Structure formats: structure tokens, C-alpha cells
Amino acid sequence: ANLVLLSDIDSAGIAAQSMAANGSGWLVSVGDITVGAGQAGYVLDLIDAKDPTNTGKPLTRYTLPAAPRDLALANGVAFVADGSNGLTVYDITKSPTSASTGFLVSNIGAGTLKPPLGTASGITLWTDPVSARSYAFIAAGPRGVGVVDVTDVLAMKLVKVFEPIKIEDGVRTLPGTTLTPYLARVRAGSVVGFDPPKVRRPNGSSKKSS
Numbered sequence: 001a002n003l004v005l006l007s008d009i010d011s012a013g014i015a016a017q018s019m020a021a022n023g024s025g026w027l028v029s030v031g032d033i034t035v036g037a038g039q040a041g042y043v044l045d046l047i048d049a050k051d052p053t054n055t056g057k058p059l060t061r062y063t064l065p066a067a068p069r070d071l072a073l074a075n076g077v078a079f080v081a082d083g084s085n086g087l088t089v090y091d092i093t094k095s096p097t098s099a100s101t102g103f104l105v106s107n108i109g110a111g112t113l114k115p116p117l118g119t120a121s122g123i124t125l126w127t128d129p130v131s132a133r134s135y136a137f138i139a140a141g142p143r144g145v146g147v148v149d150v151t152d153v154l155a156m157k158l159v160k161v162f163e164p165i166k167i168e169d170g171v172r173t174l175p176g177t178t179l180t181p182y183l184a185r186v187r188a189g190s191v192v193g194f195d196p197p198k199v200r201r202p203n204g205s206s207k208k209s210s
Helices: none
Strands: 018-021 026-034 040-048 055-065 070-074 077-081 089-092 103-108 122-125 136-139 144-147 157-162 199-200 206-208
Touching: 018 070, 026 070, 040 199, 070 122, 070 136, 077 122, 077 136
Parallel strands: none
Antiparallel strands: 018 026, 026 040, 040 055, 070 077, 077 089, 089 103, 122 136, 136 144, 144 157, 199 206
């Protein structure tokens, strides 16, 4: 299919690090903006995108407490990957003017020294068709991939963080071998193989190496 450009950049003042459409003419975007004296500000913009030839019509701007990296929409709320602030849920139908409006729904994974969700930089939502439970998969930077049960956004639960394989120096992988998440750490100087070769004992017999 031939792609057609309907509109160029209509506004340079909209935060646009990540955005998602809600399916009914609203576009939600998050990102950093420059405020007074060159300081960075963190915002969530709600944009009127009913006319795809003019997407520069902001409706509302919400100030966020941390630098947002990514977002996903579901059931009228925005799930925001908030960097070291973890996963934050905002109800974009509510006013952010005070804490009592319900705009800020909940947060999980925030921390100062070792945030449970690392530096949350990406998010994907998925609902299990069998159990009907909903999950958020979070790209957690060097921590790996976090899984959060978001079925009840008022009581989100961290299910697990899948840490990346730690491969130390001097590791050699034999042809046809794939490292899997079952290997949490590969020691320096190791040789990883699918089917280790037979080694011959001094007396002439042979056995599989372990």
C-alpha cells in the first residue's frame, strides 16, 4: 500500500516522546519539554486528533512528577513507564488540579537506590484470554523485563522481573547453541555447548563430559 502524508508537524510544543490514540479522536502523548531557564518539564498532553490533517490542537496538559518514557492506553487510563518512578497510572478523564480528583490513580515500582522496575522505558499491555487478568510488561533497563498484574489498577502487583543473562569475560559458545533465560549467569572462561563432545579417559574408555 502507498502511504500518504496527511499532515506535517502541526505543533512543535507538544510532548512527543511516546503517544497513543484512544480510538475516539483523542491522542495522548508524553515526554519532556523545556520550561523557564532551560529547565526540563515532564508532561502528558491530551490532543484533539479527530481531524488527521490537523493534530496540533491540544486539549489539556498534565504535569508529571518524573520523566515519562512510554505509555499505553486501556479503559480510559494511561499506563506510563515513568523511568525510575516505575509504572504510574493516570485517569485522563479527571482533572490534575488536586490530589483528590483521582487523576493520579496508582504507582508501583518507584525507588531511589534500586527501583524494583529499574528504569522503566517501555510498556506493553496484555490480557490473558483464559483468566481475563491483565498484565503490563515493562522494559526495565538493566534490570530486564518486569511483569505487573494490572487487573485492579488500585492494587497492582509486581509478578516477576526477568533479569538478563549475565555473561562474564572469555565465555565461548559452541555452534548451534542458544543461551536461554535458564542461565542466569555464565562464569568467566566457560564454554557453553548443546551436546558436549566425548572426552577420552587415560585408560582408553570414554564418557560424556559434564
